[in-house]
Amino acid sequence: HNCWCYLLQEGGVVRYSDDGEPQGTAGQPMLNVFQRQEVWNVCCVVTRYFGGVLLGAGGLTRAYTKGAADALTAAGIARMGLWTLWDVPCTYPLLERMKLEVAAAGGVVRDAEYGADITLRTAFPAGTAETFQLRLTELSAGSLAMTAAGEEFLPGPREEAN
Template sequence: MKTYKTLHSFGSDEYIVEKSTFIGYAKPIKSEEEAVEFINEIKKKHKDATHNVWAYTVGETMNIQRYSDDGEPQGTAGIPTLEVIKKEDLRDVVVVVTRYFGGIKLGAGGLVRAYTKGAKVGIEAAQIIEKVKYKEVGITIDYNQIGKVQNEIMNMGYTIKDTLYTDKVQIIVYSREEDVQSLKSKMTDITSGTAELSESESFYLSEKDGQIIL
């Protein structure tokens, strides 16, 4: 899988409807065990809450999907929370919506809307990002080439991770996997073939609106 959507980090937010407080929590996870651990943490934190509804997906194809209404009427809480995750096409994500009952019943439709919004505010606080496959490209050059090479890298829109100064200069660049050959060809051209080029194994970096988030 070249790209997929997930969350950047832990996030939470809350809102009130008909005196009931709904607190949305969301977090990226790497396994079902991590999801369960997070759910248990929130349940412990809010053991006095009326309900701690949860849902999560694990795997590149969302092959693991779980949810719980935690005592709310069937279909009014866990499924709406899971549907928010699926609608946003998020992988490896857990969401918990905690409810403190305010004394006014919301009805089935009201509960669906409330838990949907609770999941959304938690997810928005955690920040949706895209995971994209990258490689590190090492460009080793002579000192007299550094200005030209750095300018070209920046003009092409690449991000420089690091610059190492020894008897030569090594510039380490983050490149999307599909752009590696283009970058290496350009570096070969502008250094008349004198640049020493290397590339790492592929790995995922986070992007938001096309920009790398580290």
Template sequence: MQDEYRTVAHAGVHETEVNRSRFRCALAPAATEREAQDFIASVRKEHADATHNCWAYVIGADASVQKASDDGEPGGTAGVPMLQMLLRREMRYVVAVVTRYYGGVKLGAGGLIRAYGGAVGEALDTVGTRARRRFRLGTVTVDHQRAGRLQNDLRATGREVRDVRYAEAVTLDIALPDADVPAFRAWLADTTAGTAAFEPGGEAYGDA
């Protein structure tokens, strides 16, 4: 798995004009292909009167799914440059739709490639991006007497507490960078005088 990837901070739109044609780029985060396709469908419905609604998306931290469409523009002049811009910026779990309203001036293949790729690049700059980092999930089990202070200590040292469950003992679900696991074990033993147990689990991505 990738240690880190980038995605859009939130959904957003940026519009630019090239030789009287309007290029409106809509961006959105997409966790799955279905989410990406649903977003594309919603933009196409909103702009059904547009000349073209070209799109591209990248799903997977390792960019395992990459798809694009020229939507009637000459082959390779719209969807591909849009996809290439997303990959060049190392964007993942993201979908882009560029809606073109033709302004009467033909741009030629080179002009289209620059316009569609540029629309995505400008939109990324305007909407903003954020890094997502791979974390190791795990559980800490501790007695009730030490649980409150341990939660405070975890948060004070910047470690994420995802959930707390109370039973005979207290279980805290945490997330931390893989590289921090050995140091965390030592810190936990020192902080709780060896009374807490740590069990590593799977992996997930969170804000870096």
């Protein structure tokens, strides 16, 4: 049996399937795992190969609930938020240091363009890039300045599920 559930925040779409299991023993308990954690924009499939009648209704519910909870724990939770994108010029000798500085400021390096020098495409949670700009000025003695490259909704750092 492949029992599934999904929750989509846009439009409040919530669906599940027991895939032939006794009603209410699979899809709904899986859905409850995500609703209790207030997790949206997720899809979960739990496959049962063995047990059925031997487990009984209570055992099935516990098995599907545990499968969904284990998947959530393994995947973790990432909160979506507005991130600003920046192009950061960088010399080759500063590359590794620059990567560390971006991470220390809460940003991520998404891409790098290599040429005579390097341009790093970075992303910072909205409102946090200014801290990095000050550090960039300090590291380069004022010779490097980052330029805005837009903004996107991106997942933040992975959090442990409770």
